[in-house]
Amino acid sequence: MLGMKKNNFRKFWKLGKKENNTQYFNINKDGELVIFEGNYQYNVRELCQRFGTPLKIMLPYIVEQRVEDLMDLFDDCIRDYKYKGNFYYHYPMKANQCREFVLPLISEGANIETTSPNELWVVKRMWQQNRFNSRIKVICNGPKTAEYLELIAELKQNGLDIVPIIEDLSEKEALGKFRGQVGVRIDVDVRAKSYWDKKIERFGLSLEEVFSLGKINNLTILHYHLGSEMLRASDFVRALKKAMDVYVKLKKVNPSLDTIDIGGGFFGSYYAGKSMYSTKNVVTGIVRFLEKFCRDNEIAHPNIICEWGAHVVGPSQMTVFSALSEKSIPKATAKQWYVIDGSFQTHLLDTWAVHKQWHVVPVNNMDAPKLTRTWLAGLSCDSDDKYTAGGSYILLPRLQDLEPNEKQYLAFLDTGHYQDGFLNHHCLNAAPAKVVCQDGDVKLVRKRETPEDVGKMFGW
Ligand SMILES: Cc1ncc(COP(=O)(O)O)c(C=O)c1O
Structure with missing residues (x-):
């Protein structure tokens, strides 16, 4: 020095x-x-x-700027590729549940993803305090305890846009009569370069299980999450390709399916001093791939949800x-x-x-x-x-x-x-x-x- x-x-x-x-x-x-x-x-x-x-x-203001940039990037790409689906950002509350994080995100137009009844309780709290516009969509991931299911039903009844995600076979039973949209989470079984790359994944339904379900009432979202802080840009599209193959098959049985939710995983920060892939490249890769895939398979462009938490906050x-x-x-x-x-x-x-x-x-x-x-x-x-x-x-x-x-x-x-x-x-x-x-x-x-x-x- x-x-x-x-x-x-x-x-x-x-x-x-x-x-x-x-x-x-x-x-x-x-x-x-x-x-x-x-x-x-x-x-x-x-x-x-x-x-x-x-x-x-x-x-x-950093949170606000980052979520705004991300939504603008997707919207710009969607326009450039003449993509017909919409982009929705869902903030995964697990990344940081503190009020000073969640409220600025809501103010910028973020939707929400929850993993536990207590995170959903935060949604209820915001709604009770009139901070919550009922147009905001809330995706409920995570194991559905009785308490979680009760709160999901209560908020849905109160007019909130709540979408529970079926993560295992028992949840299909519990959510079979849910009066509203539901999603289903699969294990795409793709190895990505990340600390969280596990040989055996414990989340989501296996492909065998998901196809065994037959018709799922009001199914709109196909969801997967590969891992966090992914180190290779190419893994985003590799996983998406696998998920879209499932999407096409599921859509034949469930015509209401109209959204692909790619989960979280964009790296959040500095990685041992290295510069990582750019948001623009990954977002462009996703939209470009989806547009071509849908053209080749003659299906409507699905809406895109992403739940990148670390990257935004x-x-x-x-x-x-x-x-x-x-x-x-x-x-x-x-x-x-x-x-x-x-x-x-x-x-x-x-x-x-x-x-x-x-x-x-x-x-x-x-x-x-x-x-x-x-x-x-x-x-x-x-x-x-x-x-x-x-x-x-x-x-x-x-x-x-x-x-x-x-x-x-x-x-x-x-x-x-x-x-x-x-x-x-x-x-x-x-x-x-x-x-x-x-x-x-x-x-x-x-x-x-x-x-x-x-x-x-x-x-x-
Ligand atoms: C289902 C799901 N979505 C989103 C996320 C957020 O991931 P990240 O903060 O790495 O983007 C996670 C993280 O565990 C997750 O499990």
Whole structure:
């Protein structure tokens, strides 16, 4: 870093790059991370000092922009290919159920996908609060417990557009008399390059099972989901081809079938520093394929649903920690452990669960002349509570160069997807505070949990 020109620090930390989802971030003249919202600007170091760390910083305008871009891309492609079906985005609520994520998506025209009765309860809550336009379609995935089925029936009776998806043979029984549209989920049995590529899939009906069902009352949607954070663009069309072969056969028995739901799976964030495939290429590939397939098979163009969660909400949140102390590491690629004031197992569980690689940047001293190779250690008692960037290292400013009383803050970018739902209280660690930055204002939407808050959950 010695001798590096100011302008190059931005490049070094991979900020201001659309392909890394960092077009919203920059470095100010003091070497600090700043977030742009149009002409508004938020200084991350100031937010950390005001609200303390660990701190989650959420930006609703990023969610709004990403969902709008996605819907525009599909609509443009549909027009270009003279495709007759419509595109519908369904936000998979599992990606992040927090109000600050769901409401901006609804406001931009997203429909909803739920996986559990409690996610559907959120829909009921929004509807009771008059936040919910009954034109919004809600797809109900996940195993249908009695509680889930009851809520599905209740909301349908109240005039909401609820579409339960049949995921196994017993659900055909339970939903056989459902008075409204239903969908069916299949296992397309296609191997995709992703952490979630499993030899044996446990979701959806096998092709044998789905064809054994015969006619399904009011069937409109054929649904599949291949996995998350798919690493190869070509897998989207490979799976779609297999699903469309099923669609054609099912449609002969169920003429009401008119929609293909391709599920989630578009990668959400930075992947070990690599640039991934582009949204435009994947969307174009999907629409182009469907148009040709329907022409060849002489069937009407189906509507297209996608449930890309990570892609839409991932980049709209960052999680910031501060370095508490350092310890040397004698024999490794990294030189120092930085112990942080948060936990990977509590606050960023995907680090442990799926060995996720994060885009980590310092919040202050981004222009430090010297950096050191670090591994990061979490607060808990567990030796797995660490982040080593897959056995490599994380370059960060040296703590010995800090001013007296200065803290070194570290931002983990792209933490909007799944980490809020995965939060837990290992070692009775507390949930961080969360602020939402919108229209130039900063609002504390969730306070840091106190020992009393956490103790109460455990009966104290
Ligand atoms: C049925 C279904 N749809 C959508 C998603 C969202 O996937 P992603 O966030 O990877 O796009 C998932 C994730 O598990 C899923 O199971």
